[in-house]
Amino acid sequence: MNKAGEIRVIALGLIRNGERIFLSEGYDPVKQETFYRALGGGVDFGETSHAALKREFQEEIQADLTNIKYLGCIENLFIFNGRQGHEIIQLYQCDFADSKFYQLESLVFSESPHHKHRALWIDISRLKSGELRLVPEVFFEYL
Secondary structure: OOOOOEEEEEEEEOOOOOOOOEEEEEEOOOEEEEEEEEEEEEOOOOOOHHHHHHHHHHHHHHHOOOEEEEEEEEEEEEEEOEEEEEEEEEEEEEEEEOOOOHHHOOOEEEEEEEEEEEEEEHHHHHHHHOOOOOOOHHHHOOO
């Protein structure tokens, strides 16, 4: 999460496999709500969003990406853990280079020593029905 008053630039990758999409699971303790979003992370100063996307997938889940295609830019204003957040999302469609990732049900990864996350394949129908929450909701336009 960014510092108060900062806009964070991030690169996220939408990876589909038929009617499934690979997403990271998050939890907001204030809202007591589980949500799902595409994997990726912050763009460092002097780094392109394309390079950041590849680096983040490598750092978080040791995955190489292929067929990377730019989808668009999304401005995301949100409240997480009781704090206002503001992100500029550079959104990409991509595939895993290694087919083993398509065989997984889920995997656990660490963004930092204290933050473990789960990434998993989710049927898009579960998101569209409202059973599971996709954030930001504008991602539906890209499915």
